[in-house]
Amino acid sequence: MLINHLLPCGALTNTGSAFWQMISQQEKIKLLHFMRFVRLFDRRMVLWQRQGKIGTYAPVEGQEASQIGSALALNKLDWIFPSYREQGVAFTLGIPTTSIIQYWSGHIEGCKPPIGYRYVPPTVPIATQLPHAVGAAWSIKKRKEDAIAIAYFGDGATSEGDFHEALNFAGVFHLPVLFFCQNNGYAISVPFEKQSATKSVVDRAKAYEIDEYQVDGNDILAVYDVIKNARKKKRPALIEAMTYRTGAHTTADDASRYRCEEEVRVWLNRDPLYRYEQLCIKEGLLDEEQLTKEDEKMAIHLDQSMKEVEQKTPNLPSGLFNHVYYQLPNWLEKQQEEASEDVNNGSVHC
Amino acid sequence: MLTMVQSIADAQRVALELDENVLLLGEDIGKNGGVFRATEGLWEQFGSDRVIDTPLSEAGIVGSSLGLAMGGFKPIVEIQFLSFITPAFEQIVSHVARMRLRSQGVFSNSMVIRAPYGGGIGAPELHSDSTEAYFVHTPGLRVVVPSSPYTAKGLLLGAIECPDPVLFLEPLRLYRSRKEEVPSSYFTCPIDKAKRWREGEDVTLIGWGAMIPILIDASQMLIEQDISAEVIDLQSLSPIDEDTIFDSARKTGRVVIVHEAPRTCGVGAEIAARLSEEVIDSLEAPIKRVAGYDVPYPLFALEHAYLPNVNKVVRAVMELVYFQ
Numbered sequence: 139m140l141i142n143h144l145l146p147c148g149a150l151t152n153t154g155s156a157f158w159q160m161i162s163q164q165e166k167i168k169l170l171h172f173m174r175f176v177r178l179f180d181r182r183m184v185l186w187q188r189q190g191k192i193g194t195y196a197p198v199e200g201q202e203a204s205q206i207g208s209a210l211a212l213n214k215l216d217w218i219f220p221s222y223r224e225q226g227v228a229f230t231l232g233i234p235t236t237s238i239i240q241y242w243s244g245h246i247e248g249c250k251p252p253i254g255y256r257y258v259p260p261t262v263p264i265a266t267q268l269p270h271a272v273g274a275a276w277s278i279k280k281r282k283e284d285a286i287a288i289a290y291f292g293d294g295a296t297s298e299g300d301f302h303e304a305l306n307f308a309g310v311f312h313l314p315v316l317f318f319c320q321n322n323g324y325a326i327s328v329p330f331e332k333q334s335a336t337k338s339v340v341d342r343a344k345a346y347e348i349d350e351y352q353v354d355g356n357d358i359l360a361v362y363d364v365i366k367n368a369r370k371k372k373r374p375a376l377i378e379a380m381t382y383r384t385g386a387h388t389t390a391d392d393a394s395r396y397r398c399e400e401e402v403r404v405w406l407n408r409d410p411l412y413r414y415e416q417l418c419i420k421e422g423l424l425d426e427e428q429l430t431k432e433d434e435k436m437a438i439h440l441d442q443s444m445k446e447v448e449q450k451t452p453n454l455p456s457g458l459f460n461h462v463y464y465q466l467p468n469w470l471e472k473q474q475e476e477a478s479e480d481v482n483n484g485s486v487h488c
Numbered sequence: 489m490l491t492m493v494q495s496i497a498d499a500q501r502v503a504l505e506l507d508e509n510v511l512l513l514g515e516d517i518g519k520n521g522g523v524f525r526a527t528e529g530l531w532e533q534f535g536s537d538r539v540i541d542t543p544l545s546e547a548g549i550v551g552s553s554l555g556l557a558m559g560g561f562k563p564i565v566e567i568q569f570l571s572f573i574t575p576a577f578e579q580i581v582s583h584v585a586r587m588r589l590r591s592q593g594v595f596s597n598s599m600v601i602r603a604p605y606g607g608g609i610g611a612p613e614l615h616s617d618s619t620e621a622y623f624v625h626t627p628g629l630r631v632v633v634p635s636s637p638y639t640a641k642g643l644l645l646g647a648i649e650c651p652d653p654v655l656f657l658e659p660l661r662l663y664r665s666r667k668e669e670v671p672s673s674y675f676t677c678p679i680d681k682a683k684r685w686r687e688g689e690d691v692t693l694i695g696w697g698a699m700i701p702i703l704i705d706a707s708q709m710l711i712e713q714d715i716s717a718e719v720i721d722l723q724s725l726s727p728i729d730e731d732t733i734f735d736s737a738r739k740t741g742r743v744v745i746v747h748e749a750p751r752t753c754g755v756g757a758e759i760a761a762r763l764s765e766e767v768i769d770s771l772e773a774p775i776k777r778v779a780g781y782d783v784p785y786p787l788f789a790l791e792h793a794y795l796p797n798v799n800k801v802v803r804a805v806m807e808l809v810y811f812q
Contacts, residue, residue: 217559250592258558259590263582269548270583273555280537280561287555299575303548310543461593462628464651467680469727 140352140380143359146408148416150359157363163423165210169358170418172206173411174429175436176226179235182440183225183242187389191444192242196223200356200384203410204320206230207361208288208379211369215285217256217274219267223320223383224260224290233257235443245451264325265295268304268317275308275315275374286369288316294325296339302346308374309346316368317348317376320355322383327396339378348374355379356410382408453488455481489667495637496526496602496658499644500564502674504534507562510648512539513549514566523568524604524663546576550601554584558595564648570605570657571617584653585628597628600647600654606698606748608661608795610788616660617785618749623655624726624758630654631725632679635700637668642677643723649676659697682729684736688718691805692736694759695746696722699796703746706801715809725755733759734767741772742808746796751779773811776804 143154150158158166180198187195198205205226212218212231220227225238233252240248241260249259256274261267271289278285295301296319308315319339323330336342343350349371353364361379368375382405386393393402418424455477459470466474480486490498503510512527512534518541521528531539542549546567553563567573573580580601587597607616623631630652634640640658647654685700686707693703700721707717718736722728737743743763745756760775778796786794 217555246590247592249590251594258595261583263578266547266551266578266583269551269579270555270558272548273552273557274559275555276552277556277559277561281559300547300551300579303543303545304551306543306545307548307552461589461591464588464598467727469730 140354141360141364142354142357143363144357144413144417146356146413148413148420150417154359157359161362166418166421166423168210169206169362170414170423171432172210172230173202173358173414174433176202176206176229177411178433178436179229179440180225183239184385184389186444192239193244194388194390195242196388197383197385198223198226200405200410201320201322201381202226203358203414204355204361204379204381207358208318208365211362211365212288213285213369214254215256215283216369217258217271217278217285217287219258219271219274219287219289220260221264221267221291221295222260222262223292227290228257231255231257235439236446239443239447240451243447243451245447246457247451265291265298265300265304267291268295268300269307271315271317272304272307272313275313276311278314286314286316286372288318290318290320292325293319293321293323293330293333293339294328295319296342297333305342305346305348305374305376309348313374314372315374316365317374318365319376319378320381321378322381324383324387324396326387326391340376343376346374348376351375351377353377353379355381356408356413358410358414381410384409455486455488490637490670491664491667492634492637492640492658493524493526493663494528495641495670496644497528497530498670498672499641499648500527501530501533503564503645503648504530504538506674509560510538510562510564511556512564512566513542513553514540515542515544515549515568517541517566522566524660526566526602526604526658546572547579550576550579550584553599554579554587554597557597557599558587560596562648563599565599565601567601567603569615570603570619571614573603573619577622580623580629580655581626585626588652589628596651597653598651600644600656602644602656602658604658604660604663606659606661607785607791608698610791611660613787614785616788616791618747618780620657620725621749621754624755628653629726630679631657633657633659633697633723633725635659635662635697635721635723637666638670639677639683639723641670642675643679645674646676646679650679654679657697661698662701665701677723680724680727680729682732683721683723684718684732685721686717686719688716688740690716690740691742691744691808692718692720692733692740693744693746693801693805694720694722694733696725698748699746702796702798702801705798706805709798709802710805713806715805717805722755728759728762730762730766733763737763737767738770741770742805743771744776744778744801744804744808746778746801748780748795750782751777752782754779773808776808778804
């Protein structure tokens with residue numbers, strides 16, 4: 139059964155009203171602010187890509203409720219294994235904006251998590267991060283930590299072998315790991331009905347004896363509630379958030395080749411930010427003046443972050459060699475000297 | 489006196505005793521003690537929380553081991569045969585080898601992946617491949633191959649001590665071929681150094697793993713022809729110990745490289761390339777490879793025709809000695 143707290147028009151369902159009573163004012167405002175920030179940030183990233191300031195980019199727009207709702211339900215010790223479209227998760231968890239920009243500008247330094255964070259660099263191949271999350275959950279269980287591991291992935295990932303191997307391990311060893319699928323309907327151009335004979339992703343949970351939740355992924359309250367609830371249980375679970383990327387797969391993709399306008403329009407009417415804003419207006423939580431100020435602050439923050447990345451990111455050949463091994467071995471030291479020599483003799487411009 | 493497979497079990501026992509973060513994962517490694525008994529007795533001694541029988545799922549084993557390594561554990565993974573490592577190939581080359589780099593030093597990728605490998609024992613189809621070159625071609629990994637019971641224990645403990653991920657390839661043919669004295673205590677052999685088994689003046693024979701007894705036998709036969717051969721056991725395929733092979737090649741002026749893997753783009757090709765870049769002035773003859781043919785490893789009825797042997801090595805040496 140699809141868990142739904144907030145309807146596209148912004149009205150609460152019965153379960154939604156109950157959940158709304160349970161959460162604090164502060165939480166409600168946080169959800170709103172992060173949704174607005176992430177949308178602004180994401181649109182700015184697309185713009186920067188068009189201006190040639192960053193590389194190919196995978197936009198989040200449309201999936202903010204899934205990403206922010208889940209991220210805000212996590213705790214500091216939780217291990218997070220994102221795929222490449224989780225800028226909303228990263229931003230919400232406090233990964234510096236500069237790191238996210240660095241990564242999409244082609245700098246490996248952007249992958250480095252801040253001290254004390256268990257936020258793993260985004261995984262680019264499909265579904266391969268799921269077994270890693272299983273291992274991290276295993277380590278949590280062995281050390282008896284109050285934490286879980288969560289892996290983010292899309293509907294396409296559910297066709298990969300690693301998805302099934304990971305869910306099987308999680309079921310066999312009873313590990314505290316959440317498999318969070320944002321089913322946005324498409325794996326680049328291939329629609330879910332061509333990806334899977336089962337009607338939904340959660341159908342697969344039964345095969346591995348793990349918990350299952352199917353949630354309206356454009357409903358931030360429902361996602362927040364489901365993840366809070368699932369993480370408390372410390373049991374393996376498959377969560378399917380039904381959502382839609384309103385943009386293209388990446389800035390190199392043209393979604394109009396495989397999706398009709400009418401379908402996109404239907405989903406724009408289910409926009410996650412719009413519906414939560416409608417609720418906040420009704421509940422008197424939306425302070426226009428305050429929000430405008432916040433938006434302006436965010437715009438300044440984004441510009442400053444970009445400037446910082448442009449000015450401060452190192453771009454030396456040593457970046458090729460650092461951390462390939464625990465210590466730079468002597469045979470790579472020689473190759474590093476070669477690379478530096480190429481810079482010195484003008485063969486390579488840095 | 490221990491066989492190689494016993495010394496490998498012993499190394500893992502010592503590692504499990506020494507460090508509570510060491511975990512063993514693999515198929516049939518628990519109650520069964522491994523299909524080759526390389527984990528014999530460890531499940532009984534350390535229990536199923538540390539000697540873990542996993543589902544039959546190579547990508548799952550290696551992928552979850554990476555997660556465990558990130559959480560501070562030290563997994564030692566057994567892949568039942570190197571031929572069966574391919575489902576985990578993506579995990580190894582795309583993730584295990586890169587996690588330290590991608591996290592810029594924050595997350596550990598320290599683990600040992602053990603795999604029995606190589607031919608010559610009449611094993612079923614797809615149980616005998618030597619695919620070491622795939623992994624030598626992958627930056628971030630180390631690849632180590634022992635050739636005796638003593639060095640197997642020392643190198644395996646050295647690999648376990650190493651903070652980098654190590655693929656530890658165990659030559660099937662040597663598992664029980666001979667016994668020798670192996671200390672029961674903790675000791676390591678350096679995992680980035682080649683070993684000189686025999687000193688010689690006229691030709692350098694380079695090999696690793698199951699080729700070493702063949703090279704030693706060949707050097708014995710060559711003595712009868714008055715040819716003195718130096719036998720070098722690479723031990724570490726990644727990195728390659730250049731100093732040892734360059735010194736030897738400069739001394740003898742002739743090099744034969746011997747491996748079971750197909751010739752094209754085998755590790756022998758890399759060694760030959762490095763020799764030609766660095767010591768070509770000292771060479772008196774072309775560098776010669778004796779290797780598997782560029783065909784899939786045959787079913788066992790024909791493996792004797794595929795594999796390098798003493799005669800093939802001796803013939804190759806003769807070609808070099810009489811090279812004009």
